[in-house]
Amino acid sequence: MHDGSQPIATAIPEHVGIIMDGNGRWARQRGLPRIAGHEAGTENIRRITTRAAELGIGYLTLWAFSTENWRRPPDEVAGILSILARAIESETAELHRQGARLQHIGSLEGLSSDLCRSIRDAIELTHNNDRITLTLAFNYGGRAEIVSAVRAIVAAGIPADQITEETISAHLFTTAMPDPDLIVRTSGEFRTSNFLIWQAAYAEYVFSPVLWPDFGPDELDDAVSEFGRRERRFGGLMGMAPAQPAQV
Ligand code: IPE
Ligand code: IPE
Ligand code: MG
Numbered sequence: 001m002h003d004g005s006q007p008i009a010t011a012i013p014e015h016v017g018i019i020m021d022g023n024g025r026w027a028r029q030r031g032l033p034r035i036a037g038h039e040a041g042t043e044n045i046r047r048i049t050t051r052a053a054e055l056g057i058g059y060l061t062l063w064a065f066s067t068e069n070w071r072r073p074p075d076e077v078a079g080i081l082s083i084l085a086r087a088i089e090s091e092t093a094e095l096h097r098q099g100a101r102l103q104h105i106g107s108l109e110g111l112s113s114d115l116c117r118s119i120r121d122a123i124e125l126t127h128n129n130d131r132i133t134l135t136l137a138f139n140y141g142g143r144a145e146i147v148s149a150v151r152a153i154v155a156a157g158i159p160a161d162q163i164t165e166e167t168i169s170a171h172l173f174t175t176a177m178p179d180p181d182l183i184v185r186t187s188g189e190f191r192t193s194n195f196l197i198w199q200a201a202y203a204e205y206v207f208s209p210v211l212w213p214d215f216g217p218d219e220l221d222d223a224v225s226e227f228g229r230r231e232r233r234f235g236g237l238m239g240m241a242p243a244q245p246a247q248v
Contacts, residue, residue, distance in 0.1 A: 011227065011228040012055055012056045012057060012224065012228075013057060013180075013181035013182040013204075013224065013227050014057070014058045014059060014178050014181055015057075015058065015059035015060075015061065015177060015178045015179065015180045015181050015182075016052060016057050016059070016060050016061070016180065016181070016182045016183075016184065016223075016224075017060075017061040017062075017063070017137075017180040017182070017183045017184070017195065017196055017200070017203070018048070018060070018061070018062050018063065018183075018184045018185075018186070019063050019183065019184070019185040019186065019189075019192070019193065019195050020041055020044075020045075020062055020063060020064060020186060020212040020215075021185060021186050021187040021189055021193075021211075021212055022037075022041075022186050022187025022188075022210075022211030022212045022213070023037035023038045023040065023041040023211070023212055023213060024037050025037070025187060025211055026040060026041070026211040026212070026213045026214065027040075029211075034076055035076065035079040035080075035083075037213060038076075038079060038080050038083050039083055040213035041212045041213045042064075042083050042084065042087045043213070044212060044213050044215065044216075045062060045087065045091070046091060046094070047216060047217060048060070048062075048215070048216075048217070048220055049095065049098070049100060049132065049134050050098065050217075051216075051217035051220050051221070052132060052220065053098060053099070053100065053131050053132040055220070055221070055224060057132060057224075058132060058133065058178075059132070059133045059135065059177055059178065059180075060132060060133070060134050060135070061105070061135040061137055061174075061177075061180065061196070062134070062135070062136055062137065063137040063140060063195050064080075064084060064136055064137065064138045065080055065081075065084070065106075065137075065138050065139055065140070066139075066140060066141050066193065066194060066195075067106070067107070067139060067140065067141030067144045067194075068141060068193070068194065070110070081111065081112070081115060084115070084136075084138065085112070085114060085115045085118055088115075088118045088119060088122050089118055092118075092121075092122040092125060092126070095122075095126060095134065096125055096126050096129065098131065098132075099129045099130065099131030099132070100126060100129055100131060100132050100133070100134045101126045101127060101128075101129040101130065101131075101132070101133045101134065102122045102123055102125075102126045102134050102135075102136070103123060103133060103134070103135040103136070104119050104123065104135065104136050104137075104138060105135055105136075105137050105138075105140050105145075105173035105174060106137055106138045106139040106140030106141075106145075106173065107139050107140075107144065107148075108139070109139070110139065111139060119136075119138075133177070135174075135177070137195070137196075140173075140195075141194045142192075142194045142195060142196055142197035142198060143194055143197065145172055145173055145198070146168075146172070146197075146198060148171075149168055149171035149172050150168075150171075152171045153167060153168070153171055168198065169198070169199075172198060172199070174196070174199055179199045179200070179201070179202065179203065180196055180199055180200055180203045181203060181204065181227065182203060182204050182205075182206065182223065182224070182227045183195070183196065183200055183203045183204070183205050183206070184205075184206045184207075184208060184220075184223045185205070185206075185207050185208070186208050186210055186211060186212045186215045187208075187209070187210070187211050187212060188207065188208075188209040189207070190207055202232065202234055204227050204230045204232065206223040206226050206227065208222075208223065
């Protein structure tokens with residue numbers, strides 16, 4: 001536990017990704033419709049972003065909607081999209097005030113033109129901020145991202161023998177970001193579900209049983225502390241200075 005005012009003393013991950021899972025179960029436990037869980041989960045984004053910035057996390061990537069979530073009933077999908085559109089409209093000014101730079105990863109295809117415009121406006125307004133980069137992974141899936149990178153590489157005519165790991169990284173949505181150091185999944189599920197599957201090759205994972213709307217600053221602090229206790233090896237040996245794996 002922590003009073004929430006100061007960063008905790010531990011190694012701070014530069015880039016944290018969160019799989020924000022458990023909204024539906026949170027609502028069900030309260031006898032509410034699933035959509036009420038998505039409302040509460042979206043509300044929680046502000047709390048966690050504020051705490052992440054206080055901790056000195058440079059990049060926070062929050063997964064809000066997957067390319068596979070289109071398989072849900074149309075009214076739930078429409079509800080999630082409209083909650084997100086409203087949240088972007090209502091939260092951008094405060095995020096801007098806090099010095100957050102907003103980014104989006106995923107496809108804008110299939111989203112309404114109003115939602116696309118809100119996303120673009122928020123990115124444009126905040127693009128010079130440097131306290132924290134908040135990336136909304138929205139209509140995002142890791143395999144779809146890799147497919148689009150491969151298509152872009154082929155379209156650019158890059159010869160096969162010149163394609164390296166760096167080439168692929170450079171064609172992903174995350175090209176300007178460091179790879180995630182820590183990935184948190186809430187709600188007690190132990191899978192990636194297709195989140196940052198290329199970028200997370202050497203990420204540390206923390207799985208929390210807490211449902212996303214209840215995942216507060218203390219839980220984020222705990223996940224960061226757990227990260228601080230891990231020893232990252234990147235394929236080397238214990239005690240060696242950690243280094244990113246060489247690009248081949
Ligand atoms: C996460 O909560 C939000 C999205 C995937 C859009 P869920 O809606 O998956 O909640 P559960 O897993 O059903 O509890
Ligand atoms: C992953 O959660 C996607 C997001 C949190 C946005 P899901 O609830 O969609 O994942 P599965 O279906 O349980 O694997
Ligand atoms: Mg879920």
